Amino acid sequence: MLKPPALADFRRIVVKVGSSLLVDAAAGQLRAAWLNALAEDLAALHAGGRDLLVVSSGAIALGRSVLKLPTGPLKLEDSQAAAAVGQIALARTWSEALGTFGIAAGQVLVTLQDTEERRRYLNARNTVAKLLEWRAIPVINENDTVATTEIRYGDNDRLAARVATMASADLLILLSDVDGLYDAPPAESRNAKLIACVERITPEIEAMAGASASELARGGMQTKIEAGKIATTGGTHMVIASGALEHPLRAIAEGARCTWFLTPQNPVTSRKRWIAGSLEPRGTITIDAGAVAALRTGKSLLPAGVKRVEGAFERGDAVIVRGPDGAEIGRGLIAYDAADADKIKGRSSPDIALILGFGGRAEMIHRDDLVLGRE
Numbered sequence: 001m002l003k004p005p006a007l008a009d010f011r012r013i014v015v016k017v018g019s020s021l022l023v024d025a026a027a028g029q030l031r032a033a034w035l036n037a038l039a040e041d042l043a044a045l046h047a048g049g050r051d052l053l054v055v056s057s058g059a060i061a062l063g064r065s066v067l068k069l070p071t072g073p074l075k076l077e078d079s080q081a082a083a084a085v086g087q088i089a090l091a092r093t094w095s096e097a098l099g100t101f102g103i104a105a106g107q108v109l110v111t112l113q114d115t116e117e118r119r120r121y122l123n124a125r126n127t128v129a130k131l132l133e134w135r136a137i138p139v140i141n142e143n144d145t146v147a148t149t150e151i152r153y154g155d156n157d158r159l160a161a162r163v164a165t166m167a168s169a170d171l172l173i174l175l176s177d178v179d180g181l182y183d184a185p186p187a188e189s190r191n192a193k194l195i196a197c198v199e200r201i202t203p204e205i206e207a208m209a210g211a212s213a214s215e216l217a218r219g220g221m222q223t224k225i226e227a228g229k230i231a232t233t234g235g236t237h238m239v240i241a242s243g244a245l246e247h248p249l250r251a252i253a254e255g256a257r258c259t260w261f262l263t264p265q266n267p268v269t270s271r272k273r274w275i276a277g278s279l280e281p282r283g284t285i286t287i288d289a290g291a292v293a294a295l296r297t298g299k300s301l302l303p304a305g306v307k308r309v310e311g312a313f314e315r316g317d318a319v320i321v322r323g324p325d326g327a328e329i330g331r332g333l334i335a336y337d338a339a340d341a342d343k344i345k346g347r348s349s350p351d352i353a354l355i356l357g358f359g360g361r362a363e364m365i366h367r368d369d370l371v372l373g374r375e
């Protein structure tokens with residue numbers, strides 16, 4: 001079996017926090033001490049240069065307690081209205097907890113369409129990228145207030161996995177009230193063994209998840225396995241770990257019991273493989289020799305180095321990049337549509353807003369979206 005990696009090995013980590021950890025349902029109160037300890041763990045990773053994203057549940061649970069709603073299942077419209085109240089409290093809580101460590105929190109509410117529809121996906125991805133560039137921590141939840149039954153995630157495990165692959169994170173940590181995947185229901189069988197490392201999600205692993213659904217919150221073990229499939233096929237490792245104790249991230253780093261789901265791919269190469277291999281190029285960008293040299297040293301493609309733009313492509317489409325002699329240099333996702341790309345070619349980045357009437361990205365193709373030949 002492969003040795004599970006250490007937390008320090010990752011550069012971009014998504015931490016999903018379940019409702020039951022944040023809100024003490026019986027007392028109807030936020031678990032403030034626990035949250036502050038988690039914020040301290042996050043701050044330590046942040047100070048070490050890691051990019052962090054939080055996917056936080058708890059809007060409905062907090063709204064319930066603010067509104068003093070009776071216990072028991074809520075109808076969809078009731079949970080939507082409860083989330084409207086609770087999300088304000090949740091965002092303030094995170095903003096204060098991270099603010100203590102000098103870290104800004106940015107609230108991002110997403111719906112299923114935001115991760116399924118390409119245009120909205122790209123927008124959400126850009127906003128998250130900007131927050132990370134500013135060293136803020138995006139705090140993400142489903143926009144429960146407007147999501148309807150047919151078009152909602154309903155559980156934040158799968159949402160967190162989509163967010164992790166969208167942000168090209170290399171690790172997703174699911175914190176909840178279970179400490180991992182067991183080979184039998186832990187409540188019923190004293191011999192149930194925790195699986196420390198899952199290298200591949202096989203039907204046997206899925207069967208274990210069916211048997212050990214033990215969580216009270218929405219996302220049981222089955223949704224966690226679904227999340228594991230999304231994450232690992234998208235190039236993100238995943239850990240299921242307990243948030244029962246304070247400092248749960250420190251505990252993982254110190255070797256606490258948990259289940260690792262390893263991805264066979266490294267996120268960079270799997271994303272780049274997707275760009276280079278699965279997308280039909282819609283156009284061609286010809287660049288000058290200076291730009292070819294810059295790309296080869298790992299830089300992004302700026303409009304200044306672009307000589308010619310051909311094809312009818314939209315923003316976010318794949319295009320072929322050619323050198324001055326016509327040879328293919330690589331492929332990438334372009335940040336402008338064909339008409340705008342043509343207008344800004346050969347121009348310096350600060351001129352973009354003047355030419356287009358809006359301030360787009362400084363790069364024509366960002367280096368994260370670019371695959372050079374033989375890479």
Ligand code: GLU
Nearest residue numbers: 057058059060155156218
């Ligand atoms: N989005 C829901 C909330 O914030 C939680 C979904 C879940 O528990 O996974 O209340």
